[in-house]
Amino acid sequence: METAPVTLPSNETCLLSAKPRIAFFDFAGCEGDQLQIANLEEKLLDILAHVEVVSFREIKTGHADDYDIAFVEGSITRPEDEARLKDIRAKAKVLVALGACAAIGGINCLKNFMGEAFYREVVYGPQAGWYRTYAARPLSAVVPVDAEIPGCPIDRLEFARVVKELLLGRTPWLPDYPVCVECKMAGNICRYDLGKMCLGIVTRAGCGACCVTEGAHCWGCRGLFPSANLDAARQVMDNAGFDRRQVQDLMRFFLGDTRAGL
Amino acid sequence: MTAYTVQMEQLPGLFAAWSAQCQVHVPVALETGFYDFSPWRPGTEIAFEYDVAYNPLKRFFMPPREDMIVFDLETYTAKPVFAAPSILLFGVHPYDVKAVTQLDQLMESGSVDQNYFSRRDAAVIFAMTPLAVSDTAFWASVGADKVDQGFDLYWTKIGPGTFHVEIGSGRGEELLLAAGPLAPATAGSREAARKAQVRAKTLGASRSLRFDWRETPHVMGRSWNSSLWHRKAEKCLGCGSCNIVCPTCYCFDIREEVDEKLKAGHRFREWDGCMLNGFALVAGNHNFRPQASERYRHRYMRKGKYIFDKIGELGCVGCGRCVRACTSKIADPCEIFNALWEESRNEI
Amino acid sequence: MKSRTFSPYVPRPATLVSKSPLSDLVTLYEFVQDNGKNLAHKPGQFIMVSIYGVGEAPFSISSAPIKESNVFEIAVRKIGAVTKALSELPVGTKVGIRGPFGTSFPVHEFVGKDTLLVAGGLGYIPIRSLLHYQLRHRQEFGRISVLIGTRTPKDRIFTDQIEALAKGGDVEVLETVDMPDADWKGNVGVITTLLPKARVEPQNTHVAMIGPPVMYKFVLRQCREMGIASDRIWVSLERRMKCGLGKCGHCQINSLNACMDGPVFRYTDIERLEEAI
Numbered sequence: 077m078e079t080a081p082v083t084l085p086s087n088e089t090c091l092l093s094a095k096p097r098i099a100f101f102d103f104a105g106c107e108g109d110q111l112q113i114a115n116l117e118e119k120l121l122d123i124l125a126h127v128e129v130v131s132f133r134e135i136k137t138g139h140a141d142d143y144d145i146a147f148v149e150g151s152i153t154r155p156e157d158e159a160r161l162k163d164i165r166a167k168a169k170v171l172v173a174l175g176a177c178a179a180i181g182g183i184n185c186l187k188n189f190m191g192e193a194f195y196r197e198v199v200y201g202p203q204a205g206w207y208r209t210y211a212a213r214p215l216s217a218v219v220p221v222d223a224e225i226p227g228c229p230i231d232r233l234e235f236a237r238v239v240k241e242l243l244l245g246r247t248p249w250l251p252d253y254p255v256c257v258e259c260k261m262a263g264n265i266c267r268y269d270l271g272k273m274c275l276g277i278v279t280r281a282g283c284g285a286c287c288v289t290e291g292a293h294c295w296g297c298r299g300l301f302p303s304a305n306l307d308a309a310r311q312v313m314d315n316a317g318f319d320r321r322q323v324q325d326l327m328r329f330f331l332g333d334t335r336a337g338l
Numbered sequence: 339m340t341a342y343t344v345q346m347e348q349l350p351g352l353f354a355a356w357s358a359q360c361q362v363h364v365p366v367a368l369e370t371g372f373y374d375f376s377p378w379r380p381g382t383e384i385a386f387e388y389d390v391a392y393n394p395l396k397r398f399f400m401p402p403r404e405d406m407i408v409f410d411l412e413t414y415t416a417k418p419v420f421a422a423p424s425i426l427l428f429g430v431h432p433y434d435v436k437a438v439t440q441l442d443q444l445m446e447s448g449s450v451d452q453n454y455f456s457r458r459d460a461a462v463i464f465a466m467t468p469l470a471v472s473d474t475a476f477w478a479s480v481g482a483d484k485v486d487q488g489f490d491l492y493w494t495k496i497g498p499g500t501f502h503v504e505i506g507s508g509r510g511e512e513l514l515l516a517a518g519p520l521a522p523a524t525a526g527s528r529e530a531a532r533k534a535q536v537r538a539k540t541l542g543a544s545r546s547l548r549f550d551w552r553e554t555p556h557v558m559g560r561s562w563n564s565s566l567w568h569r570k571a572e573k574c575l576g577c578g579s580c581n582i583v584c585p586t587c588y589c590f591d592i593r594e595e596v597d598e599k600l601k602a603g604h605r606f607r608e609w610d611g612c613m614l615n616g617f618a619l620v621a622g623n624h625n626f627r628p629q630a631s632e633r634y635r636h637r638y639m640r641k642g643k644y645i646f647d648k649i650g651e652l653g654c655v656g657c658g659r660c661v662r663a664c665t666s667k668i669a670d671p672c673e674i675f676n677a678l679w680e681e682s683r684n685e686i
Numbered sequence: 687m688k689s690r691t692f693s694p695y696v697p698r699p700a701t702l703v704s705k706s707p708l709s710d711l712v713t714l715y716e717f718v719q720d721n722g723k724n725l726a727h728k729p730g731q732f733i734m735v736s737i738y739g740v741g742e743a744p745f746s747i748s749s750a751p752i753k754e755s756n757v758f759e760i761a762v763r764k765i766g767a768v769t770k771a772l773s774e775l776p777v778g779t780k781v782g783i784r785g786p787f788g789t790s791f792p793v794h795e796f797v798g799k800d801t802l803l804v805a806g807g808l809g810y811i812p813i814r815s816l817l818h819y820q821l822r823h824r825q826e827f828g829r830i831s832v833l834i835g836t837r838t839p840k841d842r843i844f845t846d847q848i849e850a851l852a853k854g855g856d857v858e859v860l861e862t863v864d865m866p867d868a869d870w871k872g873n874v875g876v877i878t879t880l881l882p883k884a885r886v887e888p889q890n891t892h893v894a895m896i897g898p899p900v901m902y903k904f905v906l907r908q909c910r911e912m913g914i915a916s917d918r919i920w921v922s923l924e925r926r927m928k929c930g931l932g933k934c935g936h937c938q939i940n941s942l943n944a945c946m947d948g949p950v951f952r953y954t955d956i957e958r959l960e961e962a963i
Contacts (some may be wrong), residue, residue, distance in 0.1 A: 122598030240596055244739045245774060246767050249593070253614045256577035260663070261402035261609055263393045266579075268665045276577045278663055295400050303615040304632075308573045312665045378848070394709060406695040409738040414780040418693030449931035451692050562960055586760055589935030592928050596739045603739055604693070619924045621743070621766040624899060626961070636938075636961075643943035 096243070099131035099143035100174075101164055103157050104184050104212065105150030105163040108229040110134045110177035116232045123236060145170045145242060147225075151177040151184045153212045170242060173215045174235075176228035176330055181300035183228065186214035214333055223248040228297035228330065231283055251281040253318025255294050255299045261286035265305055267293045273318050273326055278304040296330045339504050341523035341531075342514060346499035349539055353378055353428075354553065355516035357586075358621055360424035360462065363398070365391055381502035382677035384429065386495055389472035390657055395434050396441060399457045401610045406453060406592070408633045411604050413491040419604070424459040426444075426513070429466040429493065432538075433477035437585035438463065439488035443649050446590065462509060465489035467531070470537045474658030476672040478542030480551040482655040494531040502531035531620060547674055549679050551652050557675060558643035560682035562635070566674070571631035573666040574613070580637065580669040581611025586645070586653050589617075612636050638674055694931055697736045697782025702775055703757060712763045712808070713773060714748070717781065718756050725752055725758045727788030727814035728921055730894075730950040734930050735760065735768065736782030737775070743768035744945075745926040747786065748811040761811045761843060787930040787951045791816045791920055793823075798891045800828040802884060802914075806835045806877050806897020812845060812897055812922055812949075817857075824856070830857040831884045835877030835897070839863050839870045843876035860883040860884055875902060881908045887912035894950075896922040902963045906953065919953035920957055927951065 100110055112122065114135050130140040146168035151160060165171055176182035187195040188211045213223050225231075225248075226239050233312040238248040251257075255276035259266070262285050267274035276285060276294035280301040287294055300306075313323045341589030344352075347425055356362050362390055364377040365388040373388035409416040430438075434513065442458065443662030445451040465485065485492075494502045505511045514520065523531075549557070581587045591610040596603035610617060613633050618626035627633045660669040699720040706714050719725060727733070727747050736742040743766065747751055749759035764773045792911070793816070801820065805813040813832070819880070820827050837840050842861070852859035862873035873879060877897065895905055898945040902921055909919055925937035927942035937944035940959040942951075958961040 091617070096456075119598045126600060139582045236598060237595055240598070240600065240739075243600060244596065245771060246740055246772075252394075253611075254574075254575070254577045254615045257582055257611070259611070260579055260582035262391075263373060263374070263397070265368070265392060266663060266665070269662065270370060270374070277577050303576050305575050308575050308666050311573065312575070315667070372841050407693065407697075409736075409782070411738050414782070416696050416736075416782060418690070418696050420690045420693070425871060430835075445933070447932075449694055449933070451931070451933055452693050453695075456690050512744060544836065545942075586931070590929075591936075592742065592934065594739065594741060600739070605742075607929075607934070608936070612938075618926055618938075621769070626899075626925060638939070642937075647941050 081158060086248030092129050093335075095128050096144040096296045097125065097128045097130045097140070097142060098145040098147065099129070099140075099168075100133065101148045102133075102177070103148070103150030103161070105177040105182075106173060106276070107148050107149060109149045109225075109235075112229045112232040113235055116236060117258040119236050123181050123239055127239070134326055143168060146253045147171065147172045147174045148215055149174040150216055151181050151212045152218050153184055153210065154208050155210060156208065156233045158218050161215060161218050171215070171219065171320060172225060172238065172242075172248075173221045174225050175230050176226055176299070177212075178215050178217060179221075179224040179226040180330065181217075183213055186328060188212060189328055207253060207270070211332070217333075224248075224250060226280060226298040227283055229294075231286075231306050234282055252302050253281050254304065255279045255281045255285050255298070256281065258283070259288050259294075264288045268312070268316055271316070273313055273316065273322065274315040275309075275331075277312060278306060278309045296327065301330065340511065340526065341502060342520040342531075343523050343527050344493075344499075344501045344503050344514070344520055348517065350380070351517040352514070355379070356425075356426050356513055359513075360426045362426045364428045372560070376502040378428070386429065386466070387469045388429070389468070390431070390475060391593070392661065393433070394582075394583055394657075394659060395427060395430065395438065396588065398427065398461060398586055399441065400445040400454055400588060400590075403606050404453060405604045405606045407605045408602065409605065411596065412601055419683070420451070420456040422456045423592075424460050426462040426464065428464045430489070431468045432465060433482035433512050434585055434658050435463060435465045435484045435488045436651075437655045437657070440536075440645070440649065440651055440655070441510045441588055442488070444645075447648070454622045462490045462513065463488065464491040464510070465506075466492075467494040467535050468541065469495060470655060471542045471544060472658050472662070474545070474661035474670070475542060475655030475656055476545040476547065476658065478539045479546035479672070480652050480654060480656040481537040483542050484510075485605070494534045495528055496530035497536055500527075501517075502527045504531075516556070531533070545658075545671055547672060547679075548676050549683075553679070554652055554675055555643040557679045557682060558639055560685050561678040564678060566677055566681070567631040567635040570668040570674070571629070571634040572636055573668050574630045575666055576613060576615050576633070577628060577665075578611035578614045579663040579665070581613050582609055583659040583663040585655060585657055585659070587611065591686075634654060638671065641671055642675060657666060688939055694784070695929075697734070697742070697784050699780050700783045702777055702779050702781060705775075708761055709841055710846075711765070712761055712843050714759055714761045715772065716757050716759050717783070718758075719783070720780070722756065724753065724756050725786060727749075727758065727786035727815075727821045728939055730790040731786040731788050731813050732812075732927070732949060733783050733785035733787065734927070735772070737768055737771045738782065738783070741768050742770040742782075742784075744787075744930065746812035746815070746879060746922075746949075747844065748814045750815050750822055751824070761808070761814075763808055783893060783948030785930060787927070788945055789924075789948055791894050793819060794822070795847070797826045798828060800887060800891040801830050802886055802891050802893045803830070803832045804877065804881075804893065804895035804897065805833065806895075806901040807837065807841065808843075809901075810834055814844065816894055821857070828890065829855075829858065829885070829887075831860070833877055833880040833884060834859070834861045835864070835880065835901075836861075837864045839867050844858070858885060869891075869929075876904070878904045878908055881905070881912070886912065891918065893919040894922070895919070899924075905962070906963065914956060917952060917954045919961070921951055921952065921953055921956070922949045923956075924949065
């Protein structure tokens with residue numbers, strides 16, 4: 077299984093200093109991914125010995141503008157977000173999209189299928205007119221992204237691995253195959269064998285099929301795997317007795333930004 | 339072949355004796371209505387009537403992820419990792435035994451896979467004549483309804499509470515007699531076992547190849563350019579499920595990870611599958627099987643021809659797991675082999 | 687139960703003793719094994735190189751087997767994780783190696799015969815191992831012709847050695863580039879444009895060829911048209927070697943494993959394999 081086609085911009089720009097400075101940023105999102113990182117506890121302390129954290133709102137105060145690696149959480153939902161993200165991109169040698177919102181647009185993209193007046197009213201209520209907002213999008217729609225740690229929330233062990241890979245000068249590895257592989261490795265009973273709908277058949281692996289293992293189904297939070305066959309997947313769901321609306325609802329939940337017709 | 343008769347009420351004593359020596363795994367009914375192997379504990383209800391274990395048994399000899407070496411980044415040295423858990427698999431159906439003996443042959447040929455045999459040598463296999471067949475299986479038509487090797491004991495249920503047990507190895511006999519002496523088999527019990535095995539074969543014939551399985555490599559040899567590959571692969575999700583659940587698929591990827599101190603690490607192998615898009619990709623992004631149809635064809639060629647060319651056996655034991663696991667319903671070796679035979683039977 | 691101590695997956699330590707650039711992207715690395723032993727490879731074989739924490743990748747050995755020297759070479763293009771990490775290693779660093787693996791060019795069959803070596807792009811790396819072996823045992827072989835094709839003049843590797851060889855006159859060297867630059871004065875065109883120019887006696891010639899996947903079909907056709915028997919043609923095929931032991935399945939060419947049954951194949955052994963060429 078080959079490394080997914082996430083490539084660092086050039087070999088020169090990813091040469092990190094001996095003790096890289098890292099910073100965390102967030103846009104439209106719940107900061108749940110940074111919480112996952114804080115939950116690494118002991119492992120986090122070991123990793124932190126190799127880096128210098130210059131900005132991480134969830135675990136420390138203070139901020140500096142001089143950083144090598146930027147971990148960016150959240151999706152871009154307002155025109156003014158773009159300038160801030162571009163500024164981060166300009167300062168960072170490596171920019172990593174952290175979590176589903178940043179990597180694939182994620183749940184925020186639900187609004188892209190609604191009328192603007194409607195979601196403005198839902199989100200901002202009477203103050204709707206005060207804010208600017210536009211269709212939610214992943215970071216990669218605005219700036220080049222060097223690596224992704226997808227998932228809602230991220231798998232903290234994957235975050236640890238990606239940081240270690242960056243420290244070793246590697247392009248972070250991302251599985252380029254679907255959740256089914258890991259689901260079968262885990263020995264789970266296929267959701268389709270139980271008459272349930274599941275997006276594991278199109279979703280990028282790396283989570284260990286945790287949702288299925290815990291009794292739920294795959295929601296697609298890690299985005300499509302690169303060669304996902306959506307036509308075939310739709311037919312599978314159709315044959316399993318789910319109507320177009322049910323399929324659409326599930327696929328739009330996290331995958332709203334995909335170009336595939338949902 | 340030496341054989342004994344064992345009564346159902348003797349089993350708790352035997353299982354207690356075995357589980358004192360090793361981890362015993364038995365088929366059990368799951369809440370979902372499927373069956374799978376599960377660790378035995380006192381009180382575990384063994385599903386003698388199981389049709390197929392949901393997951394393949396290869397995981398006992400080649401786990402989904404297995405450390406191969408540990409390395410030290412400071413001294414730049416590496417050491418091998420071997421695991422050899424003592425396990426006993428009770429009630430393995432013949433087709434699954436056959437899958438294991440096939441892995442044995444392939445892992446032994448060329449360079450011996452030490453990691454595989456480390457686990458394999460520590461495992462005991464008690465085969466069992468099937469009492470039920472899953473609706474996707476076709477093992478009887480590929481000669482996998484009965485095996486004559488690869489087991490330590492071969493159990494056949496010959497009455498409501500009676501088993502005929504053939505000895506396959508010294509280790510097997512030792513374990514069988516671990517809780518005290520047993521009655522030797524009689525001519526009657528042997529005959530009853532033979533009948534039960536014939537019944538299994540009949541049972542397993544509900545789905546069959548329409549031709550002698552030994553012809554499969556010839557059928558496959560004529561089918562490289564069949565349009566079937568494209569027709570089927572159109573619906574392929576590229577999810578690798580057929581590979582991963584296959585008891586004879588053993589391809590793997592090798593990766594590694596360092597610890598958080600960046601001082602040491604481990605290199606492991608992980609199940610991989612030829613149906614996954616990146617399987618034949620080389621550095622520089624050249625993919626030697628870029629089309630889904632090529633990957634799809636490769637899997638059937640491997641099952642029907644390549645493995646046969648190596649060891650004289652079909653690479654498919656007819657367990658039917660892939661048929662069930664494929665949500666697109668395109669992974670049915672029985673259907674594929676029959677269709678290709680039909681397509682090409684008039685060719686020489 | 688026997689306890690196991692040996693694993694073919696454990697690399698042996700080796701030390702990087704020198705590195706020198708061959709082109710913008712290709713670097714020559716020289717190693718010695720820490721156990722002091724000769725690698726004892728054969729021309730055409732490959733090794734697996736490990737950089738712990740990064741991974742392991744297969745590389746053709748570019749040096750000839752030399753009894754008197756324990757140094758062996760690989761030439762590597764910076765293209766993936768391991769090759770990138772290699773490029774950043776300072777001299778004196780350790781790596782892990784496994785192998786040599788796979789089949790080799792059957793030099794004993796070439797004795798007394800002419801040889802035509804066809805190298806496309808980085809295919810020159812393993813061809814060089816064979817060529818340098820032949821040059822060390824020059825009297826055993828007949829005429830040697832080397833055809834080298836690269837995409838652009840910038841992609842040429844071992845340039846000085848090849849030019850010296852061409853000037854020496856003992857070996858026929860023909861070079862071409864697909865896309866010339868302003869300074870290029872040599873042949874232009876794909877490698878098949880060189881074959882008609884080579885002085886080859888088809889009846890007495892053995893061919894060894896390595897190049898990008900697209901190359902083989904055309905060169906093989908030309909060899910056939912020239913009347914070179916298929917059983918005297920040897921091709922080395924690149925695939926995705928991962929384990930080097932014929933197990934992981936990645937390098938399969940129909941029923942063969944490129945890592946054990948290859949990478950060097952007699953053409954007649956693979957000409958009926960749909961996935962080979």
